[in-house]
Amino acid sequence: QVQLKETGPDLVQLTQTLSITCTVSGFSLTTYNVHWVRQPPGKGLEWMGAMWNGGGTDYNSAFKSRLSISRDTSKSQVFLKMNSLQTDDTAKYFCASHYFDYWGQGVMVTVSS
């Protein structure tokens, strides 16, 4: 069955880099896309970017050049890296499959000054 699981730090220091891994099972990264979505506490959802099944990427322009998404197909993992973190990057970060039909449980990241 399809599963996604995010792993990453609980706490990141101001201006530092966030790294989160999404490990998937039940499907191949070369067949289905994986999206990253975040949700600040008590707020709505924001699409951040995607790793396409062909290996390309797409990003929300709001993150400009801060965001990078990559993958390791042999490990069924997709990676999110975002630099220059600010306090308003405090959020729960989710990965989701192709049609947003399956989601991980999310990882809550707090940016601390």
Added chain:
Amino acid sequence: DIQMTQSPSFLSASVGDRVTINCKASQNINKYLDWYQQKLGEAPKLLIYNTNSLHTGIPSRFSGSGSGTDFTLTISSLQPEDVATYFCLQHNSGYTFGAGTKLELK
């Protein structure tokens, strides 16, 4: 970029009520509008995709309608387990979520 305006932000209704939630796109998004349910502390759950297609396992009391710029999620008879926040998502051009509707029991 396409903006999504979701209304109302908050909704209080009784068990058995018919509930409607709306999303309006800033430009034509054809049929590419999905609806999600998110309960407290959980990941969003897909309810409806491409305006009116019910996702696997979702009860038939949920339905979607609309086209172009105006879309509606309807719960025909509200159940206690439907208490949640509901989001729309357009995927016609990029991806944009609505701000959400928090649904509570009266």
